[in-house]
Amino acid sequence: xxxxxxSPTHLIKTRGQQVTLRCSPKSGHDTVSWYQQALxxxxxxxxxxxxxxxxxxxxxxxxxxxxxxxxxxxxxxxxALLLGDSALYLCASSLDYTGxxxxxxxxxxxxxxxx
Amino acid sequence: AxxxxxxxxxxxxxxxxxxxxxxxxxSSVPPYLFWYVQYPNQGLQLLLKYTxxxxxVKGINGFEAEFKxxxxxxxxxxxxxxxxxxxxxFCAVMRYGNKLVFGAGTILRVKS
Numbered sequence: 222x223x224x225x226x227x228s229p230t231h232l233i234k235t236r237g238q239q240v241t242l243r244c245s246p247k248s249g250h251d252t253v254s255w256y257q258q259a260l261x262x263x264x265x266x267x268x269x270x271x272x273x274x275x276x277x278x279x280x281x282x283x284x285x286x287x288x289x290x291x292x293x294x295x296x297x298x299x300x301a302l303l304l305g306d307s308a309l310y311l312c313a314s315s316l317d318y319t320g321x322x323x324x325x326x327x328x329x330x331x332x333x334x335x336x
Numbered sequence: 337a338x339x340x341x342x343x344x345x346x347x348x349x350x351x352x353x354x355x356x357x358x359x360x361x362x363s364s365v366p367p368y369l370f371w372y373v374q375y376p377n378q379g380l381q382l383l384l385k386y387t388x389x390x391x392x393v394k395g396i397n398g399f400e401a402e403f404k405x406x407x408x409x410x411x412x413x414x415x416x417x418x419x420x421x422x423x424x425x426f427c428a429v430m431r432y433g434n435k436l437v438f439g440a441g442t443i444l445r446v447k448s
Contacts, residue, residue, distance in 0.1 A: 225379075254435065254436075256436075262440060262441070263340075263426050263428075263438030263439050263440050263441050264380070264426070264436070264438050265438075266435040266436065266437070269435060276434070277434050277435055279435065311379055313380075313436075323430075323434070324382065324385065325436060326382070327379040327380040328379050329378055330378075330379050332377075
């Protein structure tokens with residue numbers, strides 16, 4: 222079992238550019254959540270995808286968008302990059318379970334630097 | 337709204353000493369609680385979780401945590417610190433199987 226994988230590992234962009242980050246969930250998982258972890262802070266929830274739709278969203282602007290594919294993999298897109306978007310972006314996968322909590326398994330993250 | 341407060345952004349202990357990392361939560365109903373560990377340049381690894389079963393939860397690597405509703409706390413402990421425990425630790429709360437809300441993290445330093 223490969224676990225949650227993310228690509229690329231590192232990325233450098235300039236202000237105003239657009240970026241796409243990718244995530245493959247753990248085998249058997251159908252739900253993907255994205256988190257932003259700025260330097261020295263805890264991860265902040267961006268949004269969650271289930272059945273190819275955004276199910277819940279955190280307090281992030283519309284510049285942050287996502288997509289989930291039929292194979293449950295997911296992309297995070299960020300438009301019009303700002304310096305403040307520099308962070309570690311974490312993907313977490315889980316198996317949807319309406320009866321309680323969904324334990325989330327995290328990938329290694331993508332380190333985005335905006336210059 | 338749910339929130340998590342981790343007391344102490346940095347904790348330093350000697351190898352072999354007790355590790356105590358503090359976490360308090362605010363939630364109107366009993367939440368699900370988690371402790372994650374993050375090693376440098378890596379993602380998050382689940383240490384343990386509380387899901388309203390036993391109040392004393394045992395996790396990996398000798399860590400455990402006790403859920404105390406009266407104190408709204410979920411402190412993480414380990415009887416004897418090892419050098420390999422040096423990392424950043426995050427407490428998190430979840431409700432209804434959706435998003436995790438994380439604390440700001442505590443960096444644990446282990447001195448030889």
